[in-house]
Amino acid sequence: MILYRKKTIIKIFKALDSEEFQGTDSVTNAILTKDVAHYKMYWKGLLGLGNFAYTLNSVVPIIVNLVISSYQLQLPTFNYYFLSESIKNEYFGLLYAYEFFSIYGIMMYDVTTDSFINGILFFSITQMKILNNKFRNLKTEINSKLSRDAQERIHVTKLKECLRHYDSILTYCSDVQSIINFIMFVKFGLGSLLICVLLCGLLLPQTMESIMFMLFYSMAMVLQIFVPCWLGTQLIYQSQELVFAAYNSNWIPRNEPFKRNVKVFMERAKTPIVIIGFKLFPLSLETFTSIMKTAYSFVTLVRNFQEEAET
Secondary structure (H helix, E strand, C coil), X not given: CCCCCHHHHHHHHHHHHCHHHCCCCHHXXXXXXXXXXHHHHHHHHHHHHHHHHHHXXXXXXXXXXXXXXXXXXXXXXXXXXXXXXXXXXXXXXXXXXXXXXXXXXXXXHHHHHHHHHHHHHHHHHHHHHHHHHHHHHHHCCCCCCCCHHHXXXXXXXXXXXHHHHHHHHHHHHXXXXXXXXXXXXXXXXXXXXXXXXXXXXXXXXXXXXXXXXXHHHHHHHHHHHHHHXXXXXXHHHHHHHHHHHHHCCCCCCCCHHHHHHHHHHHHXXXXXXXXXXXXXXXXXXXXXXXXXXXXXXXXXXXXXXXXXXXX
């Protein structure tokens, strides 16, 4: 994604830094500042969760081994079953160090990629909030000392600014769609498969360490699917709100060009902005619910086969 869509990613960053995507008054500046703070909080939480899982998986066993001499230290992830026990024991330190640092790199890679994908989705919602606020503020009266024609021209100018902002958001969302189109398909496909496998693994006899690993891993997979679905639903909702925001713009006393532009915009805004994964499924909470229902049905089917086999 990073290499193949490099130019589009740079275009997105430039759009986020453009004047059209910045706040124009105290309210829109407050919306932008608040959402930036929320995104930073999300990134810190994701980074903290990743480091906690890494520490639990790779660092804690070393500490336990140093404290409890009888505890047998195992490799963090892969046990290299194709190697003999003598070779694994001889190079155990090197193998553990290799996995120790590799897992941390993969964890940081996952955190960075997830925060980037969710971030570009999140700030599209932010721009929708700002645009909604701009349309609602179109009903604000202009200086009454101006003539009616001058006031109407100012209202039309402000409306055109909103329409240009909307066009920029559509271009931005189109670029986001092109970046994450295939990635969402891979992410959701593998995530759904892993959730099913992990839930089925919990039905089998496991050690406490394996159960804890599967629980944390399944929670991570659920979050990886849930967050983009929630953001996609919020984007749909905010884009639909544009129709009501435009209707609240006090368009009734305005002149004909203003009304005509508002009508055209409302017709366009009736079609919500939906991010789709590989032209197969929308990023929405309905998709997330469907995945979880399918995973539960699969686990129930496996459980029924187990019970029949036991009887």
